[in-house]
Amino acid sequence: MDIKVPRGTQDILPSETAKWQVVEELIRETCRVYHYKEIRTPIFEHTELFTRSVGDTTDIVQKEMYTFQDRGNRSLTLRPEGTASAVRAYVEHKMFGYPDQPVKLYYMGPMFRYERQQAGRYRQFVQLGIEAIGSADPAIDAEVISLAMALYQKAGLKKLKLVINSLGDTESRVAHKEALVNHFEPHIEAFCSDCQNRLQKNPLRILDCKVDRNNPLMETAPSLTDYLNEESAAYFEQVKEYLNILNVPYEVDANLVRGLDYYNHTAFEIMSVAEGFGAITTLAGGGRYNGLVEELGGPASPGIGFAMSIERLLLAIEAENNTWEDLATLDVYVIAMGQAAKKKAVELTYSLRQNNITAEMDYLDRKMKSQMKSADRLKAKFVLLVGDDELEKQSAMLKDLSTGEQQLVPFNSLLEQLQNNLTTQLEEEKND
């Protein structure tokens, strides 16, 4: 065996899929309650979609995209994020014309970024994305943020930190960027090489730099908050007010910057503060993108959304020591002794399944003892035993593995008997 999964990808094995299903179910239910509808878009798009929306100076576009030529010489890219696709679909299907605005969408599926793997980071990973397009009401900002928080709470997470900031509108951002460049440029040679690159590209990131955090120029750098124009500042105030109304605790971090170009106004990030988490603690991130629909050819329509990583959600749940209900249950294990009995066992197993009873049997012609061990290991509730004696009596031995009790039951009343036993066992569990 020398072919392995490609770097940064993983197989999610049967022993793991149960928890994925639990989380996925929780997510769909939450989205339903918040009245977001699922949209499914292709896993690859025209490359231009991402260069135009995400921004061609961003890390994602510059070094992380899986881009390829198809046989028709088109440049396609495995989607690195979902907002661009959702907005593309919004424009393409003229959802701006829908009577009910904002259009509220969610999607869940794999995203792809070419990066070195590390704890909580993969080249193929699964994101839940939420988008509300068509409203510039600060209340919907609060709704989107609270949806994310509600989801984590339902998943049992407590050690969370919500950080918000306002990037302001274009006017505010341009003014601030100019101020930053003026502030750092005269002394930029004192900064790390990354920061020197950031100066023109994205000076906001300099504020975030860990290498240069002790440089005195950091303290005196112009804050984004001071450069918000009146309208942007007022908008941000209202978002905070709505979060207060919803009792969603947050911290304002004036240095919070998101990596994608299309963001403006509200930006937020949710982190896990659980110990035992890896170096990457961001569970979800999002923000407002008021210019994006227009950028992709639609009418000016404001939007806001977020993306959260399912892998990181799972990691966070584990880091907080929450446990998973074991969903893999087996009602009946059918044991056959001898070839004649095997034929009956095959038939019985099939009919049980026809009646929604989870059933399994041995396909290795193993001895009875081995089959019993399998039934035990698989945590079967009941065993149905068929041998020559039983065949003669047109019956099967029905054994309750939890009590060890067994009784001979005629074939023709087996189904009824089993269904009775299963329901009484279920009720007893409830009473415990």
Added chain:
RNA sequence: GCGGUUGUGGCGAAGUGGUUAACGCAUCGGAUUGUGAUUCCGACAUCCGGGGGUUCAAUUCCCCUCAGUCGCCCCA
């Protein structure tokens, strides 16, 4: 892209420059001709990620390479 670390059977994990590579778990067989625990007995790595080198001899030393993993950058 850069750096740390690891790479021995299905899994976990010891180990040494030299005739049979510990041990634990799991699995299979038997003790127990048709019953799950425990116990006891037995089986289970022509080979120690791959390639090259040093050596009389390498899983153990050196080099290269590949892979996993963690971290930096950045992000979900």
